[in-house]
Amino acid sequence: MQIESRGDRIFNIINYTILTLVTIIVMYPLVFVLSASFSDPQTVLRGEMLLWPKGVNLNSYVKIFQNKDIISGFTNTLVYTSLGTLINLTMTILAAYPLSRKDFVGRNAIMALLVFTMFFSGGLIPTYLLIKNLGMLNTLWVMIIPNAVSIWNIIIMRTFFQQSIPGELQEAATIDGCSNIKILTRIILPLSMPIIAVTILFYAVGHWNAFFNALLYLSDKDKFPLQLILREILIQGQTNDMVKMSTESAIKQQREVEGIKYAVLVVANIPVLALYPFLQRYFVKGVMIGAIKG
Incomplete structure (x- = not known):
């Protein structure tokens, strides 16, 4: 002892x-x-x-689940988060894997170009004009395509592939006749669950909390994500539809609005909090990438 x-x-x-x-x-x-x-x-x-x-x-919960805007926003956010995270993860893996291979010619130049975009961007107005010209305004894809990949997550995943997966495994698989796709799907990905879990959590939370793109590019309320509906409730005070018109006084109406705010905050955060326990055992290992050598 x-x-x-x-x-x-x-x-x-x-x-x-x-x-x-x-x-x-x-x-x-x-x-x-x-x-x-x-x-x-x-x-x-x-x-x-x-x-x-x-x-x-429990009146506040009854009111929010009777409100069609909140139900619609919740459904839209689930769609944006699920589809967006799937596309994010796929593109991140397909970018990080070749950049982690030492035999990939020009990987340093490509990595430099990717890192350049982290410091310099086209700006808000050119981005808006580009999205408009692509015909994505007020569509599902405007919430997914502009944020389809994160350079930071590519760097993290590439670092994991380089430091945590021995190159000898890939060389042995190549000698056995495996193609690059088979090496990725049968060797790299099964050994990369920690970083995949971390990436899923980062992307999913980002999509779940996103409202700025919706504020800029969406005009139909039936396409609004939950966070934009929540913003209207908390900031713009648009809770009149959720409060009965038979309210006898402004004080009583204020009380109902106050309860609705807290209830909506709880409903908006439960899915993200529920996701973490399933990824916890991978998350701790994934965030320690590069911290331990040898």
Whole structure:
């Protein structure tokens, strides 16, 4: 049994104390929003609810699931996220694999061109004109094609292929007669689940939270993603359709709107939070790429 020194014990105490404080700071807003969504909006407005639900009330959830805009936005976001992540992952793998091969001629020049785009872009107006000329305005593809690949994720995946998968495996497969496609599908990808999981999480969260492209390029409300609907509720105050017109006073209407805001925040974040546990065991290993040598 290893005996800790006095310095190690002091370090552990300080470390655990800091981590505990950080955990509390991160968790409190999440727990507060969840509790507020189940609480009586009046208690939330008065500041009577500090952490746990007070005056349990599910009316806010009933209202948001009866609202067709939220249901439509939720469905659109699921489509954008699923299809977009699939295209993102496919293009990232197809770009990262050849760039990781030492026998790929010109890979350094291509990598330099890709990195160049991380620092310089055409700008918002030229991008808008390009999308307009391609006929993608107010279509499904405008939420997917402009962000079809991330150079940063290509770099991360290429680094994983280079550092974590021995080149001898690829050489042995080539000697056995495997083509590049077979090497990729039968050797590289099965050994790359950590980085694939990390990439899926990064892309999926990015698509789920995306609203700026929708704000610029979509005009039909039935194509809006959930985040744009949420933006209208939280910023523009467009909650009149969700509040009954028989409201007796402005104060009561304000209470209902307050409850709806917290409930929508919870509904919007549940899918992403539910995705993480399935990828957790790969995520920890994937984010440590390049941190351990040998």
